[in-house]
Amino acid sequence: MLKIKNMRKRINIKEAEALLEKYYEGNTSQAEEKRLYNFLLQDHLPERFEADRALFGFFANQKQKPKAVIIPLMRWASIAAVMVGIMFFAKTWVSDNPTNIAYINGQKYTDIQVVKEQAMSSLRLVSSLDEVKECVKSLNDKDLIESQLAIFNDIH
């Protein structure tokens, strides 16, 4: 039984080697390649066929790989559309929700009258009527230089 098995292997191995030689020369037909492939699928083959098995295994994996269905252009177009939508929505939401708020000793107030009142009192603190005239004048560069130089004159 073992002899017959071995003879089968030998027969197959010889034929396989011949076919492999023919395959690497690029002269095999599709049917011969299929026979070779089926031979290499067997287990317990001699080690010298490992490289050939790997080669056929690689091609086999490639054949089994499913074809890609995704269309890249459509995907990016949909992402761009979503981004535009988000930008439009966010822009509209932000512009429709102006901030009018006051924090007094850590307490939050949103009553517009309270907020305005606090704003006005802060303005009063940074100014006086005399200061208005002075600072408006200082917007002119020439006046600004002269007024700043005047500080040094006062020191001397």
Place this chain on the structure above:
Amino acid sequence: MKRYKIYFLLLFAIGLTVSPNLLAQKDLQISKVFEQYGKKKGSVMVELSNEALGDYDLTLFKSIIIRNDPSAAKLTRICLSKDEEGAKKIKQVIANGVPTSIYLQLPRKGKDNRLILFNESRSENRLTLIYIETVNDSENVLKLLLKKK
């Protein structure tokens, strides 16, 4: 990896839509003063935009009054000294070598003119800091703001 790129792009797009007012102010050092002291006891912080400031024609008005806090005064002066770079100093009052009143006209951000008004009263242990954005001429806005009380 592709998924993360998509998420990043989406976040970037959302970030671009943030109000330009917020972006205009955030690049300034004085924003630290508002952030650190705005909601503390002894402080009064105000933020008004567009609609509420219709009479004054301002895009954004943000002010803070801080009482009895020397560290806040120190931080404010440091921040102002950095924001002064590239700005036009409209007014400065110095008492005993320390600025007590500063008006700055900052470089424009888009269509907005920007102003910083600062005042410190040592006798009352109080500082006032105001940040303004407006599409109008700074001179006219200052006249209007500081005359109306």
